[in-house]
Amino acid sequence: MNPADLKVAAGGFVGGILHASVSPLVVGYDFSGVIDKCGDAVDDLRPGDSVFGFLPYGRVNRQGAFAESVTVDVRQIARKPDQITHEIAAAAATAGVTALQSLHDIGGLRSGGRVMIIGASGGVGSVAIGVAKRLGASVAAVCSTHAVEFVRSLGADSVIDRRHEDPLKGRGPFDVVFDAAAAYSYAACRHLLAANGAYVSTLPNAGLVIGKLLTLLSSQRCATITVKSTRLDLELLASFVREGLQVPIDASFPVHALALAFARLQKGDMRGRVSIQVEGGFGG
Numbered sequence: 001m002n003p004a005d006l007k008v009a010a011g012g013f014v015g016g017i018l019h020a021s022v023s024p025l026v027v028g029y030d031f032s033g034v035i036d037k038c039g040d041a042v043d044d045l046r047p048g049d050s051v052f053g054f055l056p057y058g059r060v061n062r063q064g065a066f067a068e069s070v071t072v073d074v075r076q077i078a079r080k081p082d083q084i085t086h087e088i089a090a091a092a093a094t095a096g097v098t099a100l101q102s103l104h105d106i107g108g109l110r111s112g113g114r115v116m117i118i119g120a121s122g123g124v125g126s127v128a129i130g131v132a133k134r135l136g137a138s139v140a141a142v143c144s145t146h147a148v149e150f151v152r153s154l155g156a157d158s159v160i161d162r163r164h165e166d167p168l169k170g171r172g173p174f175d176v177v178f179d180a181a182a183a184y185s186y187a188a189c190r191h192l193l194a195a196n197g198a199y200v201s202t203l204p205n206a207g208l209v210i211g212k213l214l215t216l217l218s219s220q221r222c223a224t225i226t227v228k229s230t231r232l233d234l235e236l237l238a239s240f241v242r243e244g245l246q247v248p249i250d251a252s253f254p255v256h257a258l259a260l261a262f263a264r265l266q267k268g269d270m271r272g273r274v275s276i277q278v279e280g281g282f283g284g
Contacts, residue, residue, distance in 0.1 A: 001265050001274040002029055002094055002123065004057060009262065018057050019064075026064025028276065029054045031072075032080055032089035042074050052089035052238075053077035053229045054097070065090075066255055066276055078234035081242045089238075091273040092127065092247045096237040098202065098227045099128035099178070104135060106223050107176035107198040111136025116174045116192060118167065119181025120156065121147035123250075123273045124202060128180055129154045130245040131237075140174070142167040150271050154246055168192065176200060186211030186222035193220050200225055248272025256282045 005027045008019040019025075032052035035045060045051065053076050055061050063070050080089045103109040115132050119125040120141035132139050133155050141156035145163045152159050160167045168184070172192035177199045179189070185207035186199040193199060198221040201208060211222035241247060250272040253261040258276065265274050 001261055001276060003265070004029065006262065006265060017059065018061075020059050020062040022062050026067050028065030028067070029057065030090045030093040031055070031065040031070055032086040032093070033069075036069065039074075045074060045077075045079075050080040050082075050086070050089075051077040052080045052086070052093055053234055054093040056229065057227065066258065066278060068278060068281065075231055076229040078231050078238055081238050084238070084241055087249065087252065087275050087277070088241065088247050091123075091249060091275050092237055092241055092245075093229070093234070094227060095124045095127040095273060096131060096240070096245075096247070097229060097233045098124050098225055099131040099180075100233055100237060101227055102178050102180075102200045102202075102225045103128065103132055103137075103176055106200050106221075106225060107178065108196075109135050109137050109176050113137040113175040114140070114173070114194075115176040115178060116140045116142065116167070116171070117156075118142045118177070118179045118183055120151045120154075120159075121272075122181060122270045125178075125180035126151070126154055126248050126270075126272045127245070128178060129156050131240065132178075134240050134243075134245065137175070140171065144269065146269055147271055150248075154248070173197065186220075187214060190214065190218075190220060195219055197221070198223065249275055251275075252277060254280060256280075 004018050008015045035047050035049045115137045117128050121143040138157045140158045141151045142160045143151045148159050173194035177189045179201045182201050182203035189199050196219050201224045204224045215222045250270050251264050252275045255278045
């Protein structure tokens, strides 16, 4: 599950941007499963192969991953390594590629760099810690009290308990501030950034527009991530997981208990991802 699922299920303006308006509506983006059929032009995958990925975020998407089958573009999936379960592969998909594209592609994070990850215990932030470490960076992770030891166990070099200290004071400079929780703004974080640093958020809002205007006067950057599923990124992510990248699972639910899964996601205070087991269907 992703926060986007809540927005799509609720409808409204944001939900309409993230998914086509269809009835019946099936939610869910991340998936991992076994190929049933291939189109005639597909020559590098075959029925029976295990693959993973995520459906596109946007009005072009009329499907949902919380279903027994999806039809996907071969360029937007990758083979699932045998060492990885379907649950972990699905849980890694959006979160891992979001972290990779935010930190590396947008943020320009390289070996020796420094990154602050805000919302480090959530679905994206918890995976982003390991992605940043595999890019060779040092990580300062921001989370709530309940998750301090959990976040430290994921490999963060330092952990900031936001309930006991202000993460925006006395820190930096960072090459990237990755606001996985969309909790702050560029204006609030820019003093933490290096001269050529980047603030990257997972959610567009009015503060982002102001941030882009402010960066016109500096060499810093302000951006939001619009994640796209590509085979190259999924293959790199798969190699990270195969080599030990942790993809924490906060809770797992059968698809017939989807309402309980939504309730868990809405409650917050996450320690990783919420996964949905589709096998067995809605009749449980």
